[in-house]
Amino acid sequence: MKAIWNDEVIAESDDMVIVEGNHYFPLSSVNKSFSKHSDKTAGCPWKGTANYYTLDVSGAENTDADWYYAEPKEAAIQITGRVAFWRGVQVVD
Numbered sequence: 001m002k003a004i005w006n007d008e009v010i011a012e013s014d015d016m017v018i019v020e021g022n023h024y025f026p027l028s029s030v031n032k033s034f035s036k037h038s039d040k041t042a043g044c045p046w047k048g049t050a051n052y053y054t055l056d057v058s059g060a061e062n063t064d065a066d067w068y069y070a071e072p073k074e075a076a077i078q079i080t081g082r083v084a085f086w087r088g089v090q091v092v093d
Contacts, residue, residue, distance in 0.1 A: 001013060001014070001016050001023055001025070001091060001092070001093055002091070002092055002093075003023075003025060003030075003066075003085045003089050003090070003091050004089065004090045004091075004092060005034075005055055005057060005062055005065065005085075005088060005089040005090070006055075006057040006058055006060050006062070007057075008031075008034060008057045008058070009031065010030060010031055010034050010035075010055065010057075010066070010085065010089060011025040011029045011030040011031065011083070011085070012025075012029055013025050013026055013029035015029070017078050017079055017082055019047075019076065019078070019079055019084075022084040022085075022086070023084060023085075023091045024079045024082035024083065024084045025082060025083055025084070025085075026081060026082055027068065027081050027082060027083055028081075030066075030083055034055050034056060034057050035053040035054070035055060035056075035066065036053060036054050036056055037053060037054075038051075038052040038053055038054045038063070038064050040052040040064045042067075044069075044076075046073060046075045046076060047069055047072050047073060047075070047076040047079070048069050048071060048072045048073045048076065049069065049070070049071070050067040050068065050069055051067065051068055051069070051070055052064040052065075052066065052067045053065070053066045053067070053068075053083070055089070062087055062088060062089070063087075064087070065085060065086065065087040065088070065089055066083050066084065066085045066086075066089065067083065067084055067086075068081075068082060068083040068084070
């Protein structure tokens with residue numbers, strides 16, 4: 001699977017975990033040169049607190065386009081060390 005935005009591959013991996021329709025990539029598969037830390041967080045009652053990254057590709061920004069759970073709750077332990085995408089990021093096979 002690949003995560004693509006602004007004609008660049010942001011992440012690529014065959015090791016996927018799907019939760020609530022979202023494909024979670026291993027953090028190690030993400031091209032970190034396209035991501036910068038965001039201050040945004042959001043809470044989920046069963047997964048925990050999500051942290052976000054903003055994508056910066058060729059001068060174009062996609063604010064809070066990917067998220068991860070640094071310390072997921074027990075029910076979501078399978079997404080530890082993984083990141084998911086939204087806001088126009090295409091996840092394709």
